[in-house]
Amino acid sequence: SQCIPGAAPTTTAAPTTAPTTAPTSAPTTALPTTTGGSAPAPSGCPAIPTNPTLRSNTFLPDPFTFFDGTKVTTKAQWDCRRAEISSFLQKYELGTLPPKPSSVTGSLSGNTLTVNVSEGGKSISFTASITYPSGNGPFPAIIGVGGISIPRPSNIAQINFNNDDMAAQVNSGSHGTGKFFQLYGTSHSAGAMIAWAWGISRIIDVLETIPAATSRIDLSKLAVSGCSRNGKGALVAGAFEPRIALTIPQESGSGGAGCWRISDKMLQNGISTQTASEIVGENAWFSPNFNQYVNQVNNLPFDHHLLAALVAPRALLIIDNTGIDWLGPQSVWGCMTTANKVWKALGVGDLMGVSQVGNHNHCAFPSNEQADLSAFINRFLLGQSANTNILKTDGANNVGFVESQWVNWQVPTLT
Ligand code: MCU
Numbered sequence: 001s002q003c004i005p006g007a008a009p010t011t012t013a014a015p016t017t018a019p020t021t022a023p024t025s026a027p028t029t030a031l032p033t034t035t036g037g038s039a040p041a042p043s044g045c046p047a048i049p050t051n052p053t054l055r056s057n058t059f060l061p062d063p064f065t066f067f068d069g070t071k072v073t074t075k076a077q078w079d080c081r082r083a084e085i086s087s088f089l090q091k092y093e094l095g096t097l098p099p100k101p102s103s104v105t106g107s108l109s110g111n112t113l114t115v116n117v118s119e120g121g122k123s124i125s126f127t128a129s130i131t132y133p134s135g136n137g138p139f140p141a142i143i144g145v146g147g148i149s150i151p152r153p154s155n156i157a158q159i160n161f162n163n164d165d166m167a168a169q170v171n172s173g174s175h176g177t178g179k180f181f182q183l184y185g186t187s188h189s190a191g192a193m194i195a196w197a198w199g200i201s202r203i204i205d206v207l208e209t210i211p212a213a214t215s216r217i218d219l220s221k222l223a224v225s226g227c228s229r230n231g232k233g234a235l236v237a238g239a240f241e242p243r244i245a246l247t248i249p250q251e252s253g254s255g256g257a258g259c260w261r262i263s264d265k266m267l268q269n270g271i272s273t274q275t276a277s278e279i280v281g282e283n284a285w286f287s288p289n290f291n292q293y294v295n296q297v298n299n300l301p302f303d304h305h306l307l308a309a310l311v312a313p314r315a316l317l318i319i320d321n322t323g324i325d326w327l328g329p330q331s332v333w334g335c336m337t338t339a340n341k342v343w344k345a346l347g348v349g350d351l352m353g354v355s356q357v358g359n360h361n362h363c364a365f366p367s368n369e370q371a372d373l374s375a376f377i378n379r380f381l382l383g384q385s386a387n388t389n390i391l392k393t394d395g396a397n398n399v400g401f402v403e404s405q406w407v408n409w410q411v412p413t414l415t
Contacts, residue, residue: 041083046070048087054299060259060335061302062409063309063342075346075414085306086240092300095190095287097198097240101183106206108215113159115199115206117183124179126165128203130217131158137216140381142248143200145226145233149250149363150319150373156381157217161203163226163233167195167284174284191286193236200224200237200244221245221381227363231319232256232285239310246380247311248373250319251363253327255279255286257318259304259335260297262406263328273328308339308352315388316343316352317376319369322395323358332356333393334401340391341411353390 041048049067063081064072067088072081090096101119108114113128133139133155141157142148152158163169167178169192176186180195190198204222207215223246226234231252238247249256254263254274266273276294280286293300308316318336322329336354343352355372365373372390379386 042076042079045080045083048084052301054301056296056298057301058261058298059408060261060305060338060406061300063306064345064409064412067301071412073412073414078342078346078414082310082312085302086310088301089239089307089310090194090287091289092293092302093191093286093290094194094236095188095289097190097194098184100201100205104202104205106209108210113203113206115202117202119183122183124183126162126179126199128162129160131160132216133157136213138212138218139216140221140223141217142223142225142381143203143237143244145196145200145224145237146230148225149227150225150248150365151370153374153377153382156377159203159217161196161200163192163196163199163230166199167192169229169283169285172281172284175288177284189287189289191288191290192284193233193286194240196233197237197240201241204241204243219243221383223248223377223381225250227251228253229283229285235307235311238314238316239307242314244314246315246317246376248317248319248376250365251321251324251327252318252332253324254331255304256332257304257308257320257336258328258331259338260300261303262331262334262401264297266325266328266330271325271330273325273331303335305335305339305342308336309342311352312342313346313348313351315376315380317373317388317390318354318356319365319373320354320356320393321358321360321362322356322393323360324362327362329356329358329393329395330400333395334403334406337391337401338403338407341407345411345414347413350387350389353388354392355390356393356395358394 052067072078101117103118106115111130116125139157141159143159145161146163167180168174222244224234224237224244225248227250231249232255235249235256238244260276263273263275267275276297280291280294320332340352343349355369360366375386375388378384379388
């Protein structure tokens with residue numbers, strides 16, 4: 001099955017269309033439409049380079065230095081740097097996240113939320129089913145990307161987002177298939193994951209039009225989760241949708257909580273793990289634009305520690321599995337503990353956690369991660385106090401991540 005990691009496809013049909021000439025530098029101009037549909041760059045930010053000359057960096061790129069070399073020393077500058085990272089992730093890897101369309105309407109009937117979107121003379125509709133606790137609420141809710149594989153606390157609602165309906169993920173030929181592409185055209189740059197993030201944002205748009213007494217959903221207490229491929233999607237949704245308070249990607253592996261650079265190194269070291277080069281031949285999660293970078297990931301001006309960092313200062317809990325090489329546990333541990341440095345710099349290190357344990361099947365939530373999950377849910381969805389200072393792996397001795405080989409920058413205290 002394509003959902004059993006470890007069984008790497010025998011053909012790795014990664015396009016090898018690396019540019020034959022170095023990209024040329026271009027004047028810098030602001031790029032408001034690619035800084036993230038619902039999180040545009042604050043005013044006063046330096047212009048984001050639209051076509052920067054990429055340069056090789058074998059380290060995980062410094063979160064605290066703009067592409068032009070300017071250091072990030074304040075929280076306000078981080079908001080600008082965040083917009084730059086968002087722009088680069090869209091441009092090189094995920095595809096463009098369209099802004100909120102001109103018309104988004106909908107309604108709730110029973111447990112079914114209907115979303116109607118029109119843009120540029122085209123329209124789509126889709127539905128999401130909601131599972132409610134008993135009672136009147138309003139309840140916190142977990143948006144499930146294709147469902148969830150974490151236990152749902154009985155006092156929390158679940159909003160089921162049918163991500164495959166929005167953008168298909170059957171194989172690498174799925175690009176252009178799904179409702180997102182009916183609206184924006186089959187040649188839109190979006191990979192499936194950014195299209196899913198767009199769809200989740202539209203669900204929240206519609207819920208915002210319904211009084212909480214009717215929707216029974218507390219929109220200040222939204223989480224997103226999903227496992228494996230859908231965990232990759234949960235991370236992207238949390239990164240690009242600031243109305244989500246808590247992001248919980250589960251066993252998302254390479255392309256999610258793993259860093260491309262570290263996964264490449266793992267494969268070079270003989271570990272059978274998924275890399276960028278493999279992943280674009282397997283599925284349509286990324287923009288077709290990404291294909292030209294998968295064999296030169298050191299040239300990317302980001303890695304996935306910076307995808308995760310887009311969630312900051314909101315809460316993020318990485319649920320992971322040390323037992324499956326294909327997921328890249330070393331990559332995930334190194335990538336996400338590095339991401340945590342951004343929360344630390346913002347003075348909120350305990351809003352981002354990692355819980356990584358093995359000895360369980362893929363997407364089978366193990367009971368020895370329950371306390372970590374409950375701490376994050378209790379604090380960020382239920383408003384209780386809980387210790388969320390959690391960076392733990394049961395692979396500490398074999399995980400093999402040597403920070404000095406990956407991090408060549410300092411962590412400032414942003415003022
Ligand atoms: C971890 O997510 C994926 C992985 O990227 C794929 O290579 C594998 O085929 O399937 C995993 C998955 O989604 O399993 C359900």
